Amino acid sequence: MKVEEIARLIDGKLCGAGEEIEIFRVASLVKAQINEISFVEKAELLTFSNASCLIVPENFNSEISSALIEVKNPKLAFAKAAEILHSPKKRDSGIHPIAVIAENARIGADVFIGAFAYVGENSVIGNGTQIQAGSKIGDNVTIGQKCVFHPNVIVEDSCAVGDKVILHSGVVIGADGFGFVRDGVNDYVKFPQIGTVIIENDVEIGANTCIDRGSLGLTRIGAGTKIDNLVQIAHNVQIGKRVVIAAQTGISGSTIIEDDCVIGGQVGMGDHARVLSGAIIGSQAGVLPGKIVRAGVWWGTPVQPLDEYKRQNAHIKGIARLKEEVKKLKKKLSGK
Amino acid sequence: MKVEEIARLIDGKLCGAGEEIEIFRVASLVKAQINEISFVEKAELLTFSNASCLIVPENFNSEISSALIEVKNPKLAFAKAAEILHSPKKRDSGIHPIAVIAENARIGADVFIGAFAYVGENSVIGNGTQIQAGSKIGDNVTIGQKCVFHPNVIVEDSCAVGDKVILHSGVVIGADGFGFVRDGVNDYVKFPQIGTVIIENDVEIGANTCIDRGSLGLTRIGAGTKIDNLVQIAHNVQIGKRVVIAAQTGISGSTIIEDDCVIGGQVGMGDHARVLSGAIIGSQAGVLPGKIVRAGVWWGTPVQPLDEYKRQNAHIKGIARLKEEVKKLKKKLSGK
């Protein structure tokens, strides 16, 4: 693709010559070579580049010989250029002869279903969706259009997945939530786990992540939310739109995370907590059951505003000195 | 099912009229509608309900128009009602034509084995057990009666699973434990991982949880124990009866957890620790190797009794004030 065309598609301004240069692929700034495009987030980060073209911030001044495309947000423009140059692999539509599809399942147009995949009774697969080898879709499941399920994804009975959802390998949607009632000294009785899961449009969920079904109601993942690998989402959790959750975080039952929150890795949240829109929670933080977390940056266990966390840490580091001072005071006093 | 019959089956007292009302399903208190049954844990929590029937505590006084069933433990009775009204889906017995079963495997009566499932040599599957699509049972494995294995469960060679065990999707039973011996500067030699795993009756294990085989001996999960998603149980761990372990907790090698303990989520336990019967360990706690944790409630890293943890946290919050006081004392002293 010509530099000129890329500039047009990512809404950038091509500076100087070079519009005829051919670009084959994206690359990192350091490794990019001829016929490759990369990006510079801040002018001062650029020392050299062999890239044929660079996406740069506006009013970029450089002696560099690469063709330059000026944009407002170079990283975003680069991501868009990558989407254009490296469109995700699309398997030819068709159902592999060794897949098992229930007779009354409804499979849309242009669908790919790989080897050893299973689709249960009354389930619906939307147009253009790709279900790779070994994935298992239960009964009464609805899958939207243009989804990509990597190998060995599980969607249990009665769950619903929207359009353009990406599920990575080993994801489990709709396992039973974890709820038991003690019956005397000798037994636990399973609390009913007969709800379901709704995954809205444009959600991406990382490898081996688990999203449990609601016990009586729903577990819901809002549109545009992105969840990393090995995350645990318990029954009846409600996650809003455009929430980002990093790897190995665990959210307990009935907790609500509102739109546009960012949750770090290995965070733990108790049940019935509520994270208000715009909150950012640092990695390894712990949110107590029932806690309300307001907008702002939060850190530590139990979670507190980052400023307080830092102040407290400084205080802890200062205990040794404080001890010394008390010792001196004691000496002074008793010395009289 | 008639209200009268439900009352009888859950051992409750039907109050007032309504014994002829038909109940089709359970629901949450807020969402329940006509022909649905819900429950009230405490009288003061009830503001309204459209449920046709409510399970309530004894001596419940209410103006509500729903039929009432009085019981000692409403949540437990509700769970039992749900078991009756929503008996788990039972697949028709039979082995899917695209499953692979070793010739010398012994498959009990009324067993369901789904598509792409595999059962290895000399393995035994008990009566009434259901093994869903894509699960793999190794060689010399014994599975009891009336188990339910969700899709893509793995049970490796020589492990033994009791009766009525539920394994959720992606569970891995019997992977090698993690043990290596350093051989000079250039190599690790694998310590033998040739033991096995025993899962006793009535155990339930959550999605993508891993239970490693013993290195030389056994890893054992006691009867009635319930384990959530993404939990790690290392080699030679001994877990007692009716233990509850929440999501993403990790238990290191040879640690013992006695009967009736409750372990929160994201807890980490070092190796060779021992958690005595009746201990409750809060989420994200850390138990050091070799530590003995007695009955009671424990919290924090390293784990300490909840009271001490709270006191310590209060002390930490008080450092700033302490600092101020020392400052004042200093001033006062030097002012003389």
Next chain:
Amino acid sequence: MKVEEIARLIDGKLCGAGEEIEIFRVASLVKAQINEISFVEKAELLTFSNASCLIVPENFNSEISSALIEVKNPKLAFAKAAEILHSPKKRDSGIHPIAVIAENARIGADVFIGAFAYVGENSVIGNGTQIQAGSKIGDNVTIGQKCVFHPNVIVEDSCAVGDKVILHSGVVIGADGFGFVRDGVNDYVKFPQIGTVIIENDVEIGANTCIDRGSLGLTRIGAGTKIDNLVQIAHNVQIGKRVVIAAQTGISGSTIIEDDCVIGGQVGMGDHARVLSGAIIGSQAGVLPGKIVRAGVWWGTPVQPLDEYKRQNAHIKGIARLKEEVKKLKKKLSGK
């Protein structure tokens, strides 16, 4: 196998009689019986043993009736004896009739491929490698010689795995890294995840662990590195040789762990951190983004040298006393 032969193979000195004794298997010191071999790490740990043969430290003095083999490192020698006596189960080579192998995949000699396994286009499987039931190998993947993949392993497109690599059940190699760029208020755009993963020789990776592909470059796991269950390795992470990583640890993007580090369980590392060769990081520790961790033992969140961590913990425990002392000083001062 005769004791004499084992002594020779593990380079030990057979003491006293017994060279003709037959050994069938290894066992733990406490459980070992006739025809079994066990080991003693320190002489004082031995109280009794029914083992027919014991591997013991040099200059071991004992009245015990078992045959003794003296070596420098008994645990290492025992591991080697176990390797000899319990060579890992080797499936007969051959491709299961219900496996799917792309026509242009190149399968080496003496390869086992189990039922429901899938090998994609242009992929290469080296001699002697065993791929168990349900594993899925994408397109353009290279797998070396003598690897063992347990059931339901996933290796996504274009990843490369060296020789003698063991991947346990449910491992996911090469899922997309977690990177998104905010596009205005309503959308996240996926940052390209078009790099790959290289797993070098002699690596072992535990069940359900995830190793993401590089975004633009590589994620690399160095030779001889051992990774436990449920670990998360993000895009572009570089792990050196002979690194040991315990269960449930998570390493964020672009972080570097140099050779011979030991990382405990449930550790979290921010992105772009660097752990220098020889560092040991305790369980549940947290490494901040960009942090450099030098050789030595580290603990806590944020991570600090173990000595400092201990000192700080002692200080925290001392706050209550400090408070008392300040109170007394105040009284004394105001009492004048």
